Amino acid sequence: MRQALPMAEGPVAVESWYDSDIDHVIITEEQIRDRITELAKQVAADYASVDRLLLVCVLKGAVMFMADFARALGRCGTPVELEFMAISSYGQGATSSGVVRILKDLDRDIAGRQVIVVEDIVDSGLTLSWLLKYLESRSPGSVEVVALFRKPDAVKVPVPVRYVGFDIASEFVVGYGLDFAERYREMPYVGVLKPEVYTRSLP
Ligand code: 5GP
Numbered sequence: 001m002r003q004a005l006p007m008a009e010g011p012v013a014v015e016s017w018y019d020s021d022i023d024h025v026i027i028t029e030e031q032i033r034d035r036i037t038e039l040a041k042q043v044a045a046d047y048a049s050v051d052r053l054l055l056v057c058v059l060k061g062a063v064m065f066m067a068d069f070a071r072a073l074g075r076c077g078t079p080v081e082l083e084f085m086a087i088s089s090y091g092q093g094a095t096s097s098g099v100v101r102i103l104k105d106l107d108r109d110i111a112g113r114q115v116i117v118v119e120d121i122v123d124s125g126l127t128l129s130w131l132l133k134y135l136e137s138r139s140p141g142s143v144e145v146v147a148l149f150r151k152p153d154a155v156k157v158p159v160p161v162r163y164v165g166f167d168i169a170s171e172f173v174v175g176y177g178l179d180f181a182e183r184y185r186e187m188p189y190v191g192v193l194k195p196e197v198y199t200r201s202l203p
Contacts, residue, residue, distance in 0.1 A: 054083060
């Protein structure tokens, strides 16, 4: 049984099951937290005159980012509403197909609303490019994108991402919502898996 120490002096680093699967860390928990605060301040200033921002989260990868970003905006005094969409583009693999399917649509009308799409990561840009066209067809007042991660080398389709958390190298990463075969989403940091993890996962 793992034992956590008392919390009096802040969170204690306890080794978790996923740590031994990680080859190297790309972005730490602290870096993510600090950058989200900065992004929220920027968005709060840009939308200071807007009544209620509508955040559209793309499940499942962006769920951690959505939760932390919405609360960071709350601390900046910006009222938000949350919407969720689920689309599939990757399946179990690690390369984008560009074929997008809606698994869960918006629950409400976005006509005239100021929308910010909350994305986990922009790789080829194919998914986002499709999503932006889809949202634009629903006549919002405006649509912008905040993406926590972007792989600049991999962009096949130029997509207008107004707010970017981190530009990272073109390698497959997991953690903070990003999965490999539905695992590693709960990691508080982002890293690259050891090569043997992929071999181990083969049937
Ligand atoms: P794109 O269409 O831009 O190539 O891919 C976008 C989606 O693919 C992201 O929203 C994310 O779900 C997934 N994706 C892209 N790169 C990575 C990565 O490095 N790791 C993981 N886990 N998912 C990724």
